[in-house]
Amino acid sequence: MQQIINFLIRYKTFLLYLFLLLISLVFTFQSHSYHQSKFLNSSNFITGSIYSFSDNITSYFNLREENNSLVEENKRLRDKLFNNVQLSGITIDTASVDYEVIRGRVINNSYADQRNYVTINKGQNDSIAQDMGVITDKGILGIVENTSANFSTVQSILSKKSNINAKIKNSNHFGSLVWGNTQDYNIVQLIDIPRLVPLTIGDTIVTGAMSSIFPENIPIGTIKRFDLDNSKSFYFIDVELFNDMTNIGNVYIIKNLNRKEVLQLEAETEANDQ
Amino acid sequence: MINSTFFFNVLRFILLVLVQVLVFNNLNFFGYINPLVYILFLYWYPIKQNRTTFIVLCFLLGLFVDIFSDTLAINAAATVTIAYLRPTIMRFVFGVNYEFQSFKLNNSTKAQQFTFLALLIIIHHLAYFTLEIFSFSNSLLILQKTFTVGISTLILCILFSTLFSSKKE
Numbered sequence: 001m002q003q004i005i006n007f008l009i010r011y012k013t014f015l016l017y018l019f020l021l022l023i024s025l026v027f028t029f030q031s032h033s034y035h036q037s038k039f040l041n042s043s044n045f046i047t048g049s050i051y052s053f054s055d056n057i058t059s060y061f062n063l064r065e066e067n068n069s070l071v072e073e074n075k076r077l078r079d080k081l082f083n084n085v086q087l088s089g090i091t092i093d094t095a096s097v098d099y100e101v102i103r104g105r106v107i108n109n110s111y112a113d114q115r116n117y118v119t120i121n122k123g124q125n126d127s128i129a130q131d132m133g134v135i136t137d138k139g140i141l142g143i144v145e146n147t148s149a150n151f152s153t154v155q156s157i158l159s160k161k162s163n164i165n166a167k168i169k170n171s172n173h174f175g176s177l178v179w180g181n182t183q184d185y186n187i188v189q190l191i192d193i194p195r196l197v198p199l200t201i202g203d204t205i206v207t208g209a210m211s212s213i214f215p216e217n218i219p220i221g222t223i224k225r226f227d228l229d230n231s232k233s234f235y236f237i238d239v240e241l242f243n244d245m246t247n248i249g250n251v252y253i254i255k256n257l258n259r260k261e262v263l264q265l266e267a268e269t270e271a272n273d274q
Numbered sequence: 275m276i277n278s279t280f281f282f283n284v285l286r287f288i289l290l291v292l293v294q295v296l297v298f299n300n301l302n303f304f305g306y307i308n309p310l311v312y313i314l315f316l317y318w319y320p321i322k323q324n325r326t327t328f329i330v331l332c333f334l335l336g337l338f339v340d341i342f343s344d345t346l347a348i349n350a351a352a353t354v355t356i357a358y359l360r361p362t363i364m365r366f367v368f369g370v371n372y373e374f375q376s377f378k379l380n381n382s383t384k385a386q387q388f389t390f391l392a393l394l395i396i397i398h399h400l401a402y403f404t405l406e407i408f409s410f411s412n413s414l415l416i417l418q419k420t421f422t423v424g425i426s427t428l429i430l431c432i433l434f435s436t437l438f439s440s441k442k443e
Binding site: 110 | 292295296299302305306307308325326329330333336337341342343344345346347348350351354355357358405406407415
């Protein structure tokens, strides 16, 4: 017993080091699985407040740009409205609404890591929950991962873990949107598109209908380059994003009101299968 | 005396975390270079202090940077590693000299200070990017990032340590 205690005292620094290293490794590896660590994320009160304080100052520098992009979006929406006259006469029945949109602001953004996260200034108090889609006026941004009372972190599409259902516009050929080349923050990859699909450089890629997170037909980007993958039966497509991932201000969070029902149905089907 | 050292270290801790997460994490020089200047805490920390406290402090330093930048606990792991290795590195760089009471970082030569800082940065960045990328097929990428980000960290750390040098003459 005496010897064990002596040993512990002699090597206490080393043991402390091992212990702390182990803690950090556990934190790191447990979140290599699907969801980010519950404790170590920037959606908590302290980091959220500091980031929104800093955003309060820096957001003034690109107000003009921000305004232009909002006016541009308004113009697009008005174009749609005026060319769709019968719509204005119908009052929208709230019971038949599928999606609810909540607006938010990015207060911290990263794009140089392997798994990038964006922090936004809306949280549980604004009815944000895990697995809601986040888009900008130009295209998709990511999926909500953790929430606190007033802030949330969003797993950006620039993440090794990201995997989003996407398709080629005006067709129903869908594949998975991933981020393979983690060096380039303007390019993501679309995989699993069969080789029989006719492709042209410049084709638009939009979100697919298979996702219970994003509505269909939200723009993602255009085809920059495509090639067959190793199996020679699927395409490997480089998609240039519409979003400038380095410069994001206002975002919209999409709440799919049917998501619970869809997931429940899918789970039941799977359970019956076995 | 002890109080003022303690106070300075706490202040340094907070300022370094804030500078790291608010300024240097948003630098994105050439698209991906974000210097990790908070390592200066380990460079500046007094030598004659309790080693256990030092390691725990460094762990917390890394953890705070992690929480802000959503990097899981990679910074904490890398920082606690160099905190543990610091005495070994110092013995390597300064020889047995550093164990004497009179030894001060400012008394050593510029070359020694530079080597000390460079070794801290290399080991930290190697651990950091190995954990971040975490695949041996990308070992070239790990080395490339360690080198490029390490150089930028080194330059900024030297600038900072000259700017805030405790010897004002």
